[in-house]
């Protein structure tokens with residue numbers, strides 16, 4: 001028989017507060033058109049995007065996260081010292097180690113909270129939320145901060161007409177804590193690594209490494225930099241994100257509606273019971289198609305934050321949630337279906353009670 005005492009957590013978990021940070025610089029489609037052959041009309045009609053935010057030098061991954069988290073903590077009425085874990089979902093923090101979550105936990109004034117980063121692309125918020133719920137119910141943390149944050153402008157090739165208009169920057173955060181009733185449903189999540197090639201960095205870091213890595217024992221890098229890809233001005237290109245737009249679009253439209261339905265079923269919720277739908281903000285046509293396939297009734301409020309935010313990957317769902325609550329389009333206690341999907345390919349869907 002085991003000698004280990006069972007851990008004691010809360011019966012259930014819920015989102016207690018949400019906060020967002022959008023960089024001050026608003027970038028209209030006109031700016032994107034300086035480097036690609038396209039039109040404002042094409043971008044609006046094919047993606048739904050009118051403007052997006054791009055971070056300035058001071059609006060780092062950590063700085064944006066601290067801003068969004070401060071708002072989420074205030075919204076929840078929880079002091080940072082009570083946060084037991086900080087989970088940061090991002091693909092645009094460029095140091096492998098240490099995790100940016102540790103710096104964020106420190107800057108927020110947590111009391112040595114556990115802190116780590118996860119890489120789950122545009123499903124990252126759902127992955128983080130699932131971990132947070134587990135920690136709270138299992139008892140390893142009373143309150144958990146889940147942050148989705150991206151500076152995708154750093155990973156965007158502005159000369160690639162297939163992606164230049166899509167991405168934006170920002171941070172969204174939620175405080176997750178104990179609840180006496182279910183307020184985060186079962187997560188339906190997964191990965192399809194056979195489709196990994198459909199969204200990825202153009203040039204993997206492996207190709208850069210020989211050029212960047214000094215000879216053993218120090219010294220200057222040995223590689224021939226002329227082998228690296230360059231832009232039209234001859235500058236070495238950073239490994240930007242590329243995607244097979246149509247393939248991802250079809251996958252999202254056909255497969256993600258099924259996953260969303262499974263999350264509703266797992267939570268025991270019918271579309272009629274729903275108040276709000278917050279899908280990943282990748283393309284307004286994907287959102288509209290899911291609404292149709294799921295047969296969501298008229299009364300369900302649908303997040304279309306993509307118009308002014310673009311695709312902010314892990315930040316997209318908490319940012320959209322924050323905006324719906326701030327504008328009064330959704331209210332505290334509403335039942336919302338959230339679904340994220342993207343690079344991996346990965347996905348995560350669940351039903352939550354809004355904070």
Ligand SMILES: CC(C)(COP(=O)(O)OP(=O)(O)OC[C@H]1O[C@@H](n2cnc3c(N)ncnc32)[C@H](O)[C@@H]1OP(=O)(O)O)[C@@H](O)C(=O)NCCC(=O)NCCS
Pocket residue numbers: 036037038039042043046047122161162165199244245246248249252282283286311341342343
């Ligand atoms: C990227 C995306 C908006 C492109 O829209 P699309 O309708 O699939 O566009 P296509 O790639 O099929 O291209 C259609 C036509 O527009 C053209 N086109 C492509 N990019 C263009 C641009 N920026 N401006 C003008 N025309 C463009 C193509 O050349 C093509 O022309 P053709 O018909 O003469 O060959 C869309 O595929 C998408 O949103 N994909 C999924 C994104 C997603 O879900 N990501 C999730 C994870 S992050």
